[in-house]
Amino acid sequence: xxxxxxxxxxxxxxxxxxxxxxxxxxxxxxxxxxxxxxxxxxxxxxxxxxxxxxxxxxxxxxxxxxxxxxxxxxxxxxxxxxxxxxxxxxxxxxxxxxxxxxxxxxxxxxxxxxxxxxxxxxxxxxxxxxxxxxxxxxxxxxxxxxxxxxxxxxxxxxxxxxxxxxxxxxxxxxxxxxxxxxxxxxxxxxxxxxxxxxxxxxxxxxxxxxxxxxxxxxxxxxxxxxxxxxxxxxxxxxxxxxxxxxxxxxxxxxxxxxxxxxxxxxxxxxxxxxxxxxxxxxxxxxxxxxxxxxxxxxxxxxxxxxxxxxxxxxxxxxxxxxxxxxxxxxxxxxxxxxxxxxxxxxxxxxxxxxxxxxxxxxxxxxxxxxxxxxxxxxxxxxxxxxxxxxxxxxxxxxxxxxxxxxxxxxxxxxxxxxxxxxxxxxxxxxxxxxxxxxxxxxxxxxxxxxxxxxxxxxxxxxxxxxxxxxxxxxxxxxxxxxxxxxxxxxxxxxxxxxxxxxxxxxxxxxxxxxxxxxxxxxxxxxxxxxxxxxxxxxxxxxxxxxxxxxxxx
Ligand SMILES: Cc1cc2nc3c(=O)[nH]c(=O)nc-3n(C[C@H](O)[C@H](O)[C@H](O)COP(=O)(O)OP(=O)(O)OC[C@H]3O[C@@H](n4cnc5c(N)ncnc54)[C@H](O)[C@@H]3O)c2cc1C
Numbered sequence: 214x215x216x217x218x219x220x221x222x223x224x225x226x227x228x229x230x231x232x233x234x235x236x237x238x239x240x241x242x243x244x245x246x247x248x249x250x251x252x253x254x255x256x257x258x259x260x261x262x263x264x265x266x267x268x269x270x271x272x273x274x275x276x277x278x279x280x281x282x283x284x285x286x287x288x289x290x291x292x293x294x295x296x297x298x299x300x301x302x303x304x305x306x307x308x309x310x311x312x313x314x315x316x317x318x319x320x321x322x323x324x325x326x327x328x329x330x331x332x333x334x335x336x337x338x339x340x341x342x343x344x345x346x347x348x349x350x351x352x353x354x355x356x357x358x359x360x361x362x363x364x365x366x367x368x369x370x371x372x373x374x375x376x377x378x379x380x381x382x383x384x385x386x387x388x389x390x391x392x393x394x395x396x397x398x399x400x401x402x403x404x405x406x407x408x409x410x411x412x413x414x415x416x417x418x419x420x421x422x423x424x425x426x427x428x429x430x431x432x433x434x435x436x437x438x439x440x441x442x443x444x445x446x447x448x449x450x451x452x453x454x455x456x457x458x459x460x461x462x463x464x465x466x467x468x469x470x471x472x473x474x475x476x477x478x479x480x481x482x483x484x485x486x487x488x489x490x491x492x493x494x495x496x497x498x499x500x501x502x503x504x505x506x507x508x509x510x511x512x513x514x515x516x517x518x519x520x521x522x523x524x525x526x527x528x529x530x531x532x533x534x535x536x537x538x539x540x541x542x543x544x545x546x547x548x549x550x551x552x553x554x555x556x557x558x559x560x561x562x563x564x565x566x567x568x569x570x571x572x573x574x575x576x577x578x579x580x581x582x583x584x585x586x587x588x589x590x591x592x593x594x595x596x597x598x599x600x601x602x603x604x605x606x607x608x609x610x611x612x613x614x615x616x617x618x619x620x621x622x623x624x625x626x627x628x629x630x631x632x633x634x635x636x637x638x639x640x641x642x643x644x645x646x647x648x649x650x651x652x653x654x655x656x657x658x659x660x661x662x663x664x665x666x667x668x669x670x671x672x673x674x675x676x677x678x679x680x681x682x683x684x685x686x687x688x689x690x691x692x693x694x695x696x697x698x699x700x701x702x703x704x705x706x707x708x709x710x711x712x713x714x715x716x717x718x719x720x721x722x723x724x725x726x727x728x729x730x731x732x733x734x735x736x737x738x739x740x741x742x743x744x745x746x747x748x749x750x751x752x753x754x755x756x757x758x759x760x761x762x763x764x765x766x
Contacts, residue, residue: 215458216241224298226715227466228412229735232420248295263582265302282624297413307401308725312755322690333748349391360405364553376648393756400555407543434613436479443711469717473502473686490611496707500696505604508680510596514577516654517589523576597632687717702741714738
């Protein structure tokens with residue numbers, strides 16, 4: 214097996230590159246993917262989102278190490294193991310991130326990745342439908358493969374949430390992916406014609422019709438490096454080991470957990486750590502696996518006094534009915550992820566752009582579907598978006614089949630605690646607004662009894678959950694930055710013919726969910742790899758709250 218480009222992983226970034234690199238027909242491309250098919254309603258029906266993330270068939274099944282600041286809890290770290298990768302098991306929420314996030318990337322050494330540089334790639338990937346809600350067409354793309362839509366917001370609670378945000382004095386926004394992220398407004402989703410619009414559906418499957426693109430189901434064990442150059446990938450399938458050769462380049466897109474793991478197994482990483490596991494060092498890169506970041510969040514749950522929440526469908530009969538309607542018509546409750554209203558706010562005066570995100574849901578339930586509150590309720594997922602806490606992905610052994618060690622060090626920065634308490638209190642303030650008067654029952658979680666800093670801290674320690682946004686473990690930076698793993702063209706520093714392009718290269722976590730920026734990385738990396746020139750930068754200025762220095766709203 215041999216191709217010009219060999220890509221490890223068919224996820225958000227990998228599937229995108231598979232399509233772009235094979236587009237001209239001039240290059241042969243092989244994509245190596247351990248996961249299998251995404252056929253069936255559990256993946257394709259948006260409202261079923263809590264199922265695949267819990268299924269061994271679709272998820273790598275990772276867990277964090279005991280987190281020292283969360284009472285030693287081990288948090289689940291789901292990662293897609295299926296075509297489309299995590300875009301096939303995620304919550305389908307679509308957020309680019311704030312323009313300033315990417316400007317920060319550029320300032321930290323990722324030159325050429327400012328918002329002006331990445332905006333043309335966000336536009337190229339998008340096929341945006343505003344659903345009659347308005348927005349910023351000049352900032353959006355309308356011909357790309359990735360359909361982005363908005364839920365119908367039929368449930369009155371969606372409007373109540375936006376209204377309450379405004380009543381509390383915060384901004385409104387019609388399009389947080391456009392000029393103005395800050396504010397409350399409709400949420401966007403990667404759902405199209407009632408189906409999950411993963412990168413498998415958007416990019417990979419249409420591209421697989423080309424004869425120059427091949428998908429190979431196998432387990433990638435390591436990158437083969439000869440004389441300082443990546444020449445292929447050692448894979449395992451059907452119990453046999455083989456080598457897939459790359460004429461030009463190997464591209465690692467195995468996610469922020471498996472990409473650093475694969476690099477380390479290939480001899481690229483902190484030399485002393487590799488030596489501990491008997492791995493020959495090809496490139497001593499101390500940053501591999503470091504700089505692990507994530508979003509941590511809480512669900513603030515409130516009982517509803519009116520029986521209008523999704524709880525009325527949260528039973529076998531209700532689910533069967535929604536499932537049948539989706540199966541036959543691709544419509545009804547099954548056709549939305551039910552995250553249809555959002556909010557982005559700043560935690561305090563002096564913070565220039567939003568650092569808190571809300572997802573609103575008209576039912577009180579855990580993200581992974583494990584526990585719904587008894588009775589009608591609603592909730593906001595909330596959490597600080599720019600924590601200074603950093604963790605690491607390291608090897609437990611030199612055996613590729615072993616899971617790596619994942620330690621986030623959540624809440625290790627003292628500011629995290631102040632920020633999280635504020636998140637709880639500001640959500641309570643929003644739920645207390647007149648817009649919720651007709652719906653508001655008792656607070657379910659954290660519960661009205663939790664008021665003091667100590668009580669809130671105890672709740673956070675026990676209940677904070679990952680929003681499933683790990684990133685940063687193969688950080689992009691200047692070629693002379695010792696901690697950087699890839700340069701600004703996604704080339705692994707110190708090895709020829711090898712790139713990493715996925716969520717692991719983010720220097721810092723963006724202010725939003727990570728599917729969109731991961732796909733953007735796939736789009737932009739494709740142009741770097743093809744070497745045919747980049748899309749011209751578009752200089753735009755995002756809306757910045759004129760009161761940011763004196764007020765949080
Ligand atoms: C449960 C969940 C919910 C989420 N919700 C949202 C959301 O609502 N909105 C949002 O924007 N983001 C969300 N995210 C985050 C987002 O989906 C991911 O950050 C993004 O998909 C990461 O893309 P990636 O290209 O880095 O990796 P992935 O998409 O994870 O792709 C990696 C691919 O590589 C394959 N692979 C890995 N190792 C090997 C190997 N050794 N051999 C062969 N193949 C291999 C994997 O099977 C996978 O297909 C969520 C994530 C999860 C897990």
